[in-house]
Amino acid sequence: MRHARTESHINMMQTMDRFGTEEKCRAVLEELRWPDGICCPRCKSTKISRIRDRAQFDCDACRYQFSVTSGTIWHDTHLPLRKWFMAIYLTIESKKGFSANQMKQVLGVSYKTAWFLCHRIRAAMTEQSPAQLNGTVKCDETYIGERMRGRGRGRGASLPSKGIVIGVIQRGGKIRLQVIDKPDRKTLHAFIKKHTAPDTEVIIADEFKGYKGIGDHDTLHETVSHVQKEWARGTVHTNGIENVWSLLERSVTGTYHKLSVKHLDAYLDELEWRFNNRDNSYLFRDTLIKLLNSKNLEYRDLIAS
Numbered sequence: 001m002r003h004a005r006t007e008s009h010i011n012m013m014q015t016m017d018r019f020g021t022e023e024k025c026r027a028v029l030e031e032l033r034w035p036d037g038i039c040c041p042r043c044k045s046t047k048i049s050r051i052r053d054r055a056q057f058d059c060d061a062c063r064y065q066f067s068v069t070s071g072t073i074w075h076d077t078h079l080p081l082r083k084w085f086m087a088i089y090l091t092i093e094s095k096k097g098f099s100a101n102q103m104k105q106v107l108g109v110s111y112k113t114a115w116f117l118c119h120r121i122r123a124a125m126t127e128q129s130p131a132q133l134n135g136t137v138k139c140d141e142t143y144i145g146e147r148m149r150g151r152g153r154g155r156g157a158s159l160p161s162k163g164i165v166i167g168v169i170q171r172g173g174k175i176r177l178q179v180i181d182k183p184d185r186k187t188l189h190a191f192i193k194k195h196t197a198p199d200t201e202v203i204i205a206d207e208f209k210g211y212k213g214i215g216d217h218d219t220l221h222e223t224v225s226h227v228q229k230e231w232a233r234g235t236v237h238t239n240g241i242e243n244v245w246s247l248l249e250r251s252v253t254g255t256y257h258k259l260s261v262k263h264l265d266a267y268l269d270e271l272e273w274r275f276n277n278r279d280n281s282y283l284f285r286d287t288l289i290k291l292l293n294s295k296n297l298e299y300r301d302l303i304a305s
């Protein structure tokens with residue numbers, strides 16, 4: 001089987017066994033990067049010779065020498081791949097996220113290295129052009145402050161200093177999250193229009209005036225109080241937007257003590273990726289593929305304001 005080594009859910013011991021050496025990690029990346037056989041990144045030729053104990057390749061056509069990490073996020077990394085793989089595993093398997101401080105301790109690296117590593121993994125998880133949601137969706141905002149305030153509160157005169165997050169979730173499906181400056185009608189409507197299909201059947205939101213007029217001829221706008229009983233029933237509730245806010249709250253207050261607004265969107269992307277892949281048995285493999293295809297995040301860009 002093609003992706004035999006990365007199939008299905010894996011636990012930490014299996015991660016250490018399967019990806020415990022550089023050779024094993026490289027073999028997996030090779031499988032994922034070139035499922036149809038090794039191909040020269042420069043001229044696309046498939047006439048390739050292996051050199052130096054499988055770590056390097058030589059293109060018979062253009063003589064370019066490369067490795068499986070050439071031109072990828074791992075091109076210039078000083079960190080062993082097995083540490084990257086463990087960091088990826090920890091990031092996707094911990095429900096509320098894994099902080100740089102925890103990463104530092106588990107991997108035995110400096111705080112700076114751990115912090116940068118977390119950010120690079122997080123950046124790769126961003127969905128570049130996420131599909132629009134449809135069916136029945138629910139929209140809500142939450143406020144991130146000293147303590148996160150509950151849904152429906154905090155819309156008053158004193159806006160929190162740390163950020164406002166808006167989210168829309170498809171019933172039993174995926175979520176889209178975004179940081180917004182203020183929860184006014186223009187912002188809320190623009191967000192919903194961007195992330196829901198024009199023929200979405202029902203948009204559920206609370207009575208807040210900013211949501212007024214979000215429905216149209218083929219989209220019903222329902223307020224929370226109308227549908228609360230139905231929405232709260234059964235399994236839907238546990239994967240509802242309230243659950244996402246609770247995960248976010250636990251991440252912010254528990255894991256990411258020093259969460260800054262500047263990086264909040266990136267944390268949301270990470271939460272989105274984990275939540276939207278909660279039933280994906282190939283999450284580890286799919287995250288590796290995301291990293292393989294991601295652009296490299298430069299440290300200087302990350303710390304620039």
Ligand SMILES: [Zn+2]
Nearest residue numbers: 040043059062
């Ligand atoms: Zn070539």
